[in-house]
Amino acid sequence: MTCWVPSLSGVGKSKRRAIFSRILLASMSSPNAYPFPVDPGPVRHAVTRRIWGRRDTVLLIFAGAAAEFALNRAVDWLFVTGALPRDPIGRMFHTVSYAQGIAFADATAARESLARIRAAHAHVEGARGDTIPMWAHRAVLSMLIHYSERAATLLEGPLTAVEREELYADFRRIGEGSRD
Numbered sequence: 001m002t003c004w005v006p007s008l009s010g011v012g013k014s015k016r017r018a019i020f021s022r023i024l025l026a027s028m029s030s031p032n033a034y035p036f037p038v039d040p041g042p043v044r045h046a047v048t049r050r051i052w053g054r055r056d057t058v059l060l061i062f063a064g065a066a067a068e069f070a071l072n073r074a075v076d077w078l079f080v081t082g083a084l085p086r087d088p089i090g091r092m093f094h095t096v097s098y099a100q101g102i103a104f105a106d107a108t109a110a111r112e113s114l115a116r117i118r119a120a121h122a123h124v125e126g127a128r129g130d131t132i133p134m135w136a137h138r139a140v141l142s143m144l145i146h147y148s149e150r151a152a153t154l155l156e157g158p159l160t161a162v163e164r165e166e167l168y169a170d171f172r173r174i175g176e177g178s179r180d
Helices: 013-029 046-052 055-069 075-079 088-103 107-128 134-156 161-177
Strands: none
Touching: 046 055, 046 088, 046 134, 046 161, 055 088, 055 134, 075 107, 088 107, 107 161, 134 161
8 A cells, every 4th residue: 555645744654654554454454444533534435545545546636637627617717826837746746735635634634624725715716806616616526536536447447336436425525625
């Protein structure tokens, strides 16, 4: 199991090993088990954590989503602050760290990440002088679901019907949390 979780970078090596061991043991004993005795936040299924825990899968997700998003009618809001054209690779890794921070966080940390995302969107809306349309938010979630499934299928094989439902359920909770 390859995990790329920037939020654990400040955690000591032995504690990181213990955390990953618990995740690995739980995923081997039950594919949908969550190894921590807390509310797991919006991402509650092993399939989503498995997909978002692999670097190569995440890079495929963002490559596909970025190419498709360039065709989106609301793409202008990505360029309001100038951060994307100044450092597209840095923005991608920043966005990936938010996504993984949600995927691998407990409920409190996930809510904090979602609040930071909402605040960033509010800043962009203020600079833009208009709100980001809800259909644009839904389009982004749809792309992330679609490319998560396609990247996983390409690298690991097709998802089962149950795994597709779980992936959708997790992203639905993320979408609901991003609107609070």
